Amino acid sequence: MKNYSHIFFDCDGVILNSNKVKTNAFYKIALEYGEEKAKKLLNYHIQNGGISRYKKIKYFQENILKNKDLDTYQKLLNYYSEILKKELLKTEISHGIFKIKQFFPDSKLAVVSGSDQKELVWLFKKLKIDYIFDMGIFGSPKSKKEIFYQLFQNSTDISGSIFLGDSKYDFEVSKLYGLDFAFITEWTEVQDWLIFTKKNNIKTYSNISDFLKNHK
Numbered sequence: 001m002k003n004y005s006h007i008f009f010d011c012d013g014v015i016l017n018s019n020k021v022k023t024n025a026f027y028k029i030a031l032e033y034g035e036e037k038a039k040k041l042l043n044y045h046i047q048n049g050g051i052s053r054y055k056k057i058k059y060f061q062e063n064i065l066k067n068k069d070l071d072t073y074q075k076l077l078n079y080y081s082e083i084l085k086k087e088l089l090k091t092e093i094s095h096g097i098f099k100i101k102q103f104f105p106d107s108k109l110a111v112v113s114g115s116d117q118k119e120l121v122w123l124f125k126k127l128k129i130d131y132i133f134d135m136g137i138f139g140s141p142k143s144k145k146e147i148f149y150q151l152f153q154n155s156t157d158i159s160g161s162i163f164l165g166d167s168k169y170d171f172e173v174s175k176l177y178g179l180d181f182a183f184i185t186e187w188t189e190v191q192d193w194l195i196f197t198k199k200n201n202i203k204t205y206s207n208i209s210d211f212l213k214n215h216k
Contacts, residue, residue, distance in 0.1 A: 002215065003104075003106070003107070003160070004104060004107050004160055004161055004162050004180075005107060005108065005158060005159065005160045005161055006107060006108045006109075006110065006135065006158045006160075006161040006162075007100070007104060007107050007108075007109050007110075007161065007162055007164070008109075008110050008111070008112045008148075008161065008162070008163040008164070008179070009097075009109070009110070009111050009112070009133075009163075009164050009165075009208075010050065010111075010112065010113055010114075010163070010164065010165040010166060010167070010170050010184075011111055011113035011115050011120060011139075012113065012114070012115065012166075012187075013049075013166035013167070013184065013186075013187040013188050013189065014094065014164050014165060014166050014184045014187075014208070015093065015094055015097055015111070015129070015208075016088070016091045016092070016093060016094070017091055017092035017093075017094075017186075017187045018088055018091045018187075019049075019166075019187055019188070019189045020189075021084065021087045021088060021091060022045075022084065023042065023045060023046065023189065024087075025080050025083040025084055025087070026041050026042055026045045026056065026080070027039075027041070027042045028079075028083060029057075029076050029079045029080050029083070030042075030060060030064075030076075033064075033065060037060075037064050037065065040060075040064050041056070041060045041064060044056060044059060044060070044064075046189050048169070049166070049167035049168065049169060049170075049188075049189060049190060050114050050144065050165065050167035050168075050169030050170050050173075051114055051143070051169060052114045052115075052116070052139075052140030052141060052143065053077065053080055053114075053115075053116065053140065054077070054140055054141050057073060057076045057077055057080065058073065060076070061073050061076065081116070081119065084119065085119070088123055089123070089126055089127070093127060093129065094207050094208045094209070095207075095208075095209055096207055096208025096209035096210070096211065096212050097129060097132060097208055098129075098132075099209070099212060100132065100208070100212070101132070103212050108134060108135040108158075109132060109133045109134055109135055110133055110135035110136050110137070110138065110151070111124075111133050111136070111137045111138060111139070112138050112139075112144050112147050112148065112151075112163070112173075113137075113138065113139040113140075113144075114139065114140055114143075114144060114169075115139045115140065116139055116140050116141075117137070117138060117139035117140060117141075117142075119139075120137050120139045121137050124137055135151075138151075144169070144170070144173045145173055145176065148173060148176075148177050148179075149177075152177065159178075161179050161180065162174075162179060162180035162181065162182060163179045163180070163181050163182075164181075164182045164184055164208065164211065165181065165182075165183065165184065166183065166184045166185070166187065166188035166189075166190065166193075167188070167190060168190060168196060170183075171183065171196075171200065171202060181202060181203075182202075182203050182204070182205055182211055182215070183197050183202045183203070183204045183205070184204075184205055184206070184207060184208070184211070185204050185205070185206055186206045186207045187207075
């Protein structure tokens with residue numbers, strides 16, 4: 001087993017089976033503006049996996065609704081947050097996350113997600129998995145690139161690290177900072193993930209348990 005100084009995890013599709021919950025939430029908040037517009041937001045969301053709700057909703061408002069009203073933006077954000085708080089408490093947790101310290105007792109663990117950071121901290125406490133991530137739980141409104149930049153600035157050494165993600169954006173971020181990367185496939189919404197991972201020579205694992213079982 002390769003020793004990693006730090007292991008970073010995306011949340012949706014890696015730790016939690018929550019991609020569909022969020023996809024449905026985006027569709028639902030846009031539906032009052034018509035099915036066509038809702039589908040456009042849905043497609044934009046799926047094509048931009050790993051990017052925060054703030055950018056997606058702003059894109060929907062400005063480019064699809066052609067509306068720059070702050071009240072509309074806040075209304076959409078609030079509705080989206082309301083849906084998630086109800087649905088995410090019921091979501092499936094990856095079993096492997098509970099075993100991670102058995103395999104990597106000396107590694108620092110952190111979540112780097114596109115999800116809202118305050119909501120994520122709240123959710124992980126509710127699900128009783130916050131204790132696992134001794135380095136912290138990080139999310140939007142900062143982007144993943146910004147979060148990693150800050151972590152690198154604040155840490156003397158996070159070389160020899162790996163990022164477990166399920167989107168093309170996750171891979172781009174890991175490449176930018178020279179991190180090892182593992183693509184988690186079981187819950188991803190990237191339809192061409194097999195082509196993408198083969199083209200970029202990315203190691204793939206079904207889930208965190210599979211990563212632990214096969215990673216050497």
